Amino acid sequence: MCGIVGYIGYRPAAEVLVDGLRRLEYRGYDSAGVACTNNIRLEVAKSAGRLDNLVKELAKRPLEGQSGIAHTRWATHGAPTDINAHPHTDCTGTIGVVHNGIIENYLELKAWLIEKGHKFSSETDSEILAHLIEEFAVSSVGGGSGDAHGARLYKALTKALSVVSGSYALVVLDQHQPDLLLAARQDSPLIIGLGEGENFLASDMPAIIKYTRRMMVLEDGDVAVVGREKVMVQKLDGLPVERHLFIVDWDPGRTEKEGYDHFMLKEIHEQPAALRAALAGRVGFDTGGKHLPKLEQVLPASVAAACREAVFVAAGTAYHAGYLGREWWRRWTDLPVQAELASEFRYHHPHLDRHSLVVIVSQSGETADTLAALREAKRRGAVTLAVTNVVGSSVAREADYVLYTQAGPEIAVASTKAYTSQLACLALTGIYIASTRGEMDQNRAAALLGELLALNGVMREMIPRLEPEVREVAVEWGRTADVYYIGRGLDYPLAMEGQLKLKEISYIHAEALAAGELKHGTLALITEGTPVVALATQPQLFDKMVSNIKEVKARGAEVLLLTGENNRHRPLVDVADKVIYLPEVDPDLMPIIAAVPLQLLAYYAAVNRGCDVDHPRNLAKSVTVE
Ligand code: AGP
Secondary structure (H helix, E strand, C coil): CCEEEEEECCCCHHHHHHHHHHHHHHHCCCEEEEEEECCCCEEEEEEECCHHHHHHHHHHCCCCCCEEEEEEECCCCCCCCCCCCCCEECCCCCEEEEEECCECCHHHHHHHHHHCCCCCCCCCCCHHHHHHHHHHHHHCCCCCCHHHHHHHHHHHHHHHHHHCCECEEEEEEECCCCCCEEEEEEECCCEEEECCCCEEEECCHHHCCCCCCEEEECCCCEEEEECCCCEEEEECCCCECCCCEEECCCCHHHHCCCCCCCHHHHHHHCHHHHHHHHHCCCEEECCCCCEEECCCCCCCHHHHHHCCEEEEEECHHHHHHHHHHHHHHHHHCCCCEEEEEHHHHHHHCCCCCCCEEEEEEECCCCCHHHHHHHHHHHHCCCEEEEEECCCCCHHHHHCCEEEECCCCCCCCCCCCHHHHHHHHHHHHHHHHHHHHCCCCCHHHHHHHHHHHHHHHHHHHHHHHHHHHHHHHHHHHCCCCCEEEEEECCCHHHHHHHHHHHHHHHHCCEEEEEEHHHHHHCHHHHCCCCCEEEEEECCHHHHHHHHHHHHHHHCCCCEEEEEEEHHHCCCCCCCCCCEEEEECCCCHHHHHHHHHHHHHHHHHHHHHHCCCCCCCCCCCCCCCCCC
């Protein structure tokens, strides 16, 4: 959690840094700060609350200098106050540090530093880093200025890192060394952007893509010395390493709102394009002209053939995608398939071996719980496949195989296009595995693939048609306290996703239930006017769903029913208060289509209640703490 930016070059650093923070706000937004150095002193500005507070502060007291560091915070240790905001400095106020992660042994290190005479200003774990560097720089032999000082600072940093345990991505700025930034990474993402006469550091690419597309991802245990012209990466023990340089091919405009009120709405509308991108180059034709999955480059057929079980592991929305993946793979293959919450995975003592395929689903590829689960799966000998959106992310680097969702940058905290792209990838992989193993008939595989490819067009036509209808319902939910989402079969994980979307951005309490479970307890909560969203996209379960809807209607619920066009002929006026008809696609793929009105429902409910849609309270996009 938290976002870091670093800059060294020829531009006014504070401007570049604040611009970068603006694009990283999704990573945390309870306080922000900047430090710059102008050769004479290191100046810091920080402010609790949203980034605009810091901008106001900087307007009153601009920071000079062409090198600097900045941070947007999601509090873990210490309340979101001015004092606890980063950058943190040492006792002399000449060494500044921004940090993302958690220093687990900070209490004992803090006690040791206090004994040595260090004075702390904040309650954070991060501040100890500045003091440790100060302590080790003072105690190290040598000194002087220029290169010698830089070498001493570097040594002090590596010594500090050797005594801390926990996770970090950090950048250090020293007033006496304005020509370099030091950076390090362990279990938290950090990227270097390479420019001409300038270089950048950031937690994520959107922060710096406006300035450069040439990126380098630091790996765990890396320490980097970043100057204006040169970047040097070493391991903690001093061994130099080369890191792969790659060119990001997104258009920087994709990290702007482009006329939409919120990133979330823009990303909802980007789903047809994202679906198309997820499948691009991954579906081909056999000699008879039938569609075939082309995933050998991602997952060798030998792995699919050797697989004896599959387990999806993920968190939040990605878990809901994995849950739907489980349902698909169970239907299409003969494999036993499970879906596990990443944060719980380790406690279930999973019995895995080299015939187990563990599919790690993560938009960011940096979620701490998910990364820990991936490591556990590898430790237990499983084969791992990452389905992720972020190229070079930790999950992508550590898994045996990677399938990129190719959805493009997702900025809103609430995941939308990443989710439907994950679904497309999981469906595609399921079809690939099933047909490789001879468990799915080639005609069925070809038909499903054809439908999958056509989904983007269906969605493109559907979104503008359904948006006004959905918006109307959302406005009616103005004062609603609770909403229940019910569904059976494939509609149950869809209900889970619908309720999460609503909760996280509108703060309306919502609950998802397998429709048949209602009568086992929760039905007691349904009273006059309680909104219930009934999902009935599965023809073979429609009648059973109608019975469940009647159960809630009989208790006074206001029912919104989402179902396929084919049900338009049925007399549903007595069943539901409002029906939204979805375009018909293969029933197995209906949940991909149906996810969109649920996202819009949550979006407009949140807007109607005046919520800050892109920055929901207490949340951040990338959860890099356990
Ligand atoms: C989605 O709307 C959420 N904000 C959240 O549940 C998210 O899906 C979860 O934190 C997992 O993130 P990841 O996909 O980046 O691993």
